[in-house]
Each structure stands twice: as structure tokens, then as C-alpha cells.
Amino acid sequence: MRLEGKVIVITGASAGMGRAMVEAFVKEGAKVVGVARRQEVLEEIKEEVAAGPGQFEYYAGDVSKKEVCEGMIDFVVEKFGRLDSLVNNAGIMDDSAAAGDFDEERLQKIFELNTFGVFHAMKKAVNQFLSQPRDDEDEPRGSILNITSIGAQHPNAGMIYCASKAAVESATKHTTFMYMKDGIRCNAIAPGGIITDIFFNMPESEPKAKQKMGVLNMMAPTMADAQVISDTAVFLISDEAKYVNGQIVGVNGGWMVV
Numbered sequence: 001m002r003l004e005g006k007v008i009v010i011t012g013a014s015a016g017m018g019r020a021m022v023e024a025f026v027k028e029g030a031k032v033v034g035v036a037r038r039q040e041v042l043e044e045i046k047e048e049v050a051a052g053p054g055q056f057e058y059y060a061g062d063v064s065k066k067e068v069c070e071g072m073i074d075f076v077v078e079k080f081g082r083l084d085s086l087v088n089n090a091g092i093m094d095d096s097a098a099a100g101d102f103d104e105e106r107l108q109k110i111f112e113l114n115t116f117g118v119f120h121a122m123k124k125a126v127n128q129f130l131s132q133p134r135d136d137e138d139e140p141r142g143s144i145l146n147i148t149s150i151g152a153q154h155p156n157a158g159m160i161y162c163a164s165k166a167a168v169e170s171a172t173k174h175t176t177f178m179y180m181k182d183g184i185r186c187n188a189i190a191p192g193g194i195i196t197d198i199f200f201n202m203p204e205s206e207p208k209a210k211q212k213m214g215v216l217n218m219m220a221p222t223m224a225d226a227q228v229i230s231d232t233a234v235f236l237i238s239d240e241a242k243y244v245n246g247q248i249v250g251v252n253g254g255w256m257v258v
């Protein structure tokens, strides 16, 4: 098993890519704590993956709140004694609005979840990793995997969403630079079009954006299912990827070259 005994916390665990990652991590023998707001869905997942070989526990809460980001790491350490990986996956989209017409409330809400929540969780996780003793300086202490978006480098959503993800890509590289000699790795997956509920939950696009996005989307590759993300995530948090650090891994079927 590729993640045997690894202790992982993952946000946005109740649906889409997060749920696919939980299933893949448990299948590879990890001890996983899933975080999301819908406790009843997390309970359902717990039953579904109960056969293992890994384990699943959950921590219900809103990761746009600093106290939840800190609480989930405390919970994992209390439960399993350490932390090996943090996967920041929870995120929401905007209405594709541009600089001239974005909504102020949406700016606040999206950054609180997609960006600030990720930063709070990273801070707590990095300090947890640093507190975990190691025998020599080649021994890994832990890794962070951030789920960003092709939109961070390609304007295929609204300005707010794209910028919220670009900030996380920058933080990913910064964290790599600052902690590469402390046994901490930090990478990101930038997905393209993945079939999940995110598109049903996003607000209606305003007409100008709809037209521009339509042109861009005409050239997009076919959408993929969430397993393309969980397969990549298993590799990036496993020891097979011990020399992969500071990378933004595009999983987009080639969309980036269009």
C-alpha cells in the first residue's frame, strides 16, 4: 500500500474530488480525517469506507474559519498522534465576473475559504510538522497538497476565483522555499474541468462573462471524473514523490496549451 499508516487531513471531504481522495487514501492504507460542513455526509462516508484497509474519522466544520482550520489539526494529532499530510481541497467558484462588475460580498466569501482558510491550515500544519522530531535531516516531516485550479494561470473563471487560487499557488512555492530543508514538501494540483457538484453550486454567470467563457470552453478538452485527481494526489503525498517539491501539477487534459 502506497500510504500505509500515513496520517492525512483533507478538507472538502464530503463531495467531488475530496470524497474521491478520501476513498483512494483509505484504500492505500492511510489514516484519514475528512473535514466539511455536512456531518451527515461525512458519517455516510465513514460507513462506506469502514472496511479499510485504512481508517476514516471526520471533523465537521467550516474551513473559512481560522478556529476550524486549527481545530481540525488538533483533532488529528489527538486522534492519531501526528500529522503526515494536509490536503487543502475545499473551495467554491464565483460567477465569472470581471474587474468591473464583481460582487464585494462574494470577494470576501471566496477569499475567506479558497485563500485565507488555506493559509490558516498551512500555518497550523507547518508548526505541527516542525514539532515532530526526526532522526536525521533527510527524514520527511510532512507534506502539504493544495488543490488550486487551471484558473490560477488561465482566465477561465471570474477574477475573484482565479486570483484566490493564484495566491495559493504563490504560497505553495513560498512554503517549499522556506521549509525544504526542514523535511516539509508543498505541492499543488491545478485541475482543469472535473465533473463534480461545484458547477451546480456556482452562482449564475453574468452575460458578458458567459459569452467570453463560452469561446474559451469551446476549445477545452472533455471533462474528466474525480479519479484523475485522486490518482495524482496519492502519488504526491506518498514517499514516491519525496523529491517532488514546489510543483503546480496541472491535471487538465491539455487545456493549458489552448
Ligand SMILES: NC(=O)c1ccc[n+]([C@@H]2O[C@H](COP(=O)([O-])OP(=O)(O)OC[C@H]3O[C@@H](n4cnc5c(N)ncnc54)[C@H](OP(=O)(O)O)[C@@H]3O)[C@@H](O)[C@H]2O)c1
Binding pocket: 011, 012, 013, 014, 015, 016, 017, 018, 035, 036, 037, 038, 039, 041, 061, 062, 063, 064, 089, 090, 091, 092, 093, 113, 147, 148, 149, 150, 190, 191, 192, 193, 194, 195, 196, 197, 198, 199, 201
Ligand atoms: N470541479 C472542477 O472542475 C474544478 C476545477 C478546478 C479546481 N477545482 C477545485 O477543486 C476543489 C474541489 O472542488 P470540487 O469540484 O470537488 O467541489 P465540490 O464537489 O463542490 O465539493 C466541494 C467540497 O468542499 C466542501 N466545502 C465547501 N465549502 C466549505 C466550507 N466553507 N468549509 C468546509 N468545507 C467546505 C464541500 O462540503 P460541505 O458542503 O459539506 O461543506 C465539499 O465537500 C475546489 O477547491 C475547487 O475550487 C475544481
